Amino acid sequence: MAAGFRFEAYSAAHRERWNALVARSPNATFLFDRGFMDYHANRFIDASLLVWRGEQLLALLPAHADGDQRISHGGLSYGGLVLAQPLGAATMLALMQALQADLAEQGVRRLLYKTVPSIYHQWPCEEDRYALFRCHAELVRREVLSVIGPSPAHWPMARRRAISTALRRRGGLRLSVVQGGESPDALAAFWALLSAELASRHRSTPVHSVQEMALLAGRFPRQIQLRLAWQGDAIVAGMVVFQTATVLHVQYMAANAEARRCAALDQLVEQAIEQAQAQGLWFDFGHSNESAGQVLNEGLCFYKESFGASTVVHDHYVLNC
16 A cells, blocks of 8 residues: 555456446546456456545556556557546546556556547546656557547538538438347448458458457447448448447448448448537547557548548557556
8 A cells, every 4th residue: 555545456346346436437438347348358367456545446447467567458449547536636646656656566567558538538537647747657659539529510511521412312322320239130241341341451350259249239238339321231331339428439430342432431420420419429530540659541540531520649658667
């Protein structure tokens, strides 16, 4: 224990209390719920911590072990300290210093800390950035998130992607939204399209298997949506989006050759932006980076910016212990 803080290793016995804090946290999303984190528990050695001061649970640190380092979190888009409430700059600084000392006592050499981007905060709580700075953490990765703000004022007509009337009408395109795991067949069909496009155009595969995404969609039906464009009975384009309290985030999107001829994906994106703004949500396309942020995929970034998106950065730090 240091500066009155106590760090306790997470176990399954803490699951209910962990999830209760995530549900009320100002800087958490459903990705920190154990129902989400634990779907790939077999891939990671869990090293998550609960942070106490006396009998009060102040914060959580979702993390896993990789040798003598801790990563928060390699299986999630972001990590870092999840707060029960904003702590204030001085308290956060003391907590970060105590965490640094506690990890060092355990023989941990360094902590890779992936911040939660500010648009995902329900109210401002970036005290951890200042504390990382004061603890001499090194910025090792910065990604460009292309985002559109939560009101129509952030998306003026002059900045919207031009989709001609001819393209909109071509081919009798039909758009639909599948909530959660309502249609396993539609998800499987989209996953086949997504996998084929990633393989042929980028020599890559989806991070999630279709079985994993089906599992998560079933566990989080209000937060995970499948948005589809159809021509007849065939899916030609689609998006998987994650909805948090403040953001509609594009997790995957793909379109086949036929969809590109009728701007099907563009129309799906436009509809999703409109619906996000109707709910007061940011729209997050995700990042367009490779090589730990050192390479910008300019074509992909331009595509997102052509819808009117601009940049919020996502920072990753290394804290030596």
